Amino acid sequence: MKKIFFLFITALLLGCSEEPDDEHHIEDNRWSIVFHETIINDSYPVYKTETFLFDRQQLIQHSVNQKALESEINYEASLTYSDHKVDVLTEGITLSYILNDKGYATRCMYSTASQKREYLFSYSAEDYLIQLNETIENKPYSITTFTYDDGDLTSVTSSLNGISNTIHYEPDENENYEYYIPCLGLLDTHPVTLHIEAVYAGLLGKSPRHLTAHTSPEGNDDEYTDYTYQFDDKGIPTHIKSQTFYQGKSFDTYYPNLRNISITIE
Template identity: 30%
Template structure:
């Protein structure tokens, strides 16, 4: 037990050192976002006869809070440029944030005194989904999302659990309906890269049901981004496939991310995805 406690304290010390460079004490409250824009863009994989689709997500901030984000999908058909655009707005009230998208989905988050969501009701056209959130709180008061649970019609349908006992090997468990999968998300044993860009790991944000909460994730309503950049994700039960997902990053002179390359190797085949960032 003493060894476990010591390991956890060392891990938290490293995380704090990487996150808190020149950052004032937050007293456990949600820190403002130090950017006016975080933009992600990527192209769909090339397929013969299929137009390449460029997807661009732009998160806009004012006074340290997310105000809105847009998703634009653009492609060319017979020489004509096509574009599909969706906008999501964010409104804040006392202990509440309301996220509304162009499809008519309205997500109402209840916020605690620290500014983090504890519950959410997502009203869709024909379905009401409810969520609960819980957090791992570091000794410095930083909140990291520990659990998100989705219920539909009062019945639990999906959840994600994150275990921060070892910051170099986070344990992530996802369950959707009857499907359950666990992963180990690692950071380098030496020379871990501080997440000065304050962006979520693309692996985490793509997991259902977290994938329905991108505005809350990029708005820090669901806790602070993990302080070290994830470099590898390994699913449990990969004996046959040997599946491993690796992440490599590029940075500008500010040490802000400009791109993230994701390479999934499964059954000896690589599947490559590159997400480009513009952060201002």
């Protein structure tokens, strides 16, 4: 089975790779990765469940359920595959990805009733995503570039409205088997956040060799975020934690400065 996910995407960020070892192989035709998170804020907790459903190697559905007090919000996206094309359908939004011969997206048309966007994806000779160009209504809007060192994501630079912002990435010691977990910070990066299904479907190039352990904004030595992971005795991920520090201390226990996510494979 090919590796699942990006990051890149993730990530930022992303994609398919060679067959993993037998001990990491999934036999069932349909299976899912489920993320459970309690989002803590200064008012009331939000309980979030996010599910990625696969049929063999292909992501076929992405759903999100959020509950808070007496309210509930649901999101669902379905994926359909055809020759050199993948369509992602949600309520009111369609994303159509055109794939190259390796199965990686080179172009995406994002359509709603009121807006059209186009995304162009560029890859290195090693099939890592290195640039993401965004156009809105035929006008250039943003450019995101990704750099790597020996197969690991090292930085992501976002340029929007003439302003550039660079985040540096440091790899974890854990390698990516078939359960690649995109960096949480990468998934929140515009416009990667609009391509979550493509990230988890492995449409955006090869995934980095290792998970992300640490991120920090360029030019700001006072702020950084650490990521830690837990695995069971079979190497299956069971938990992700991210924590943001300011001047070496973490004072804020609210989302997104502190996140704890449990993972189940079903």
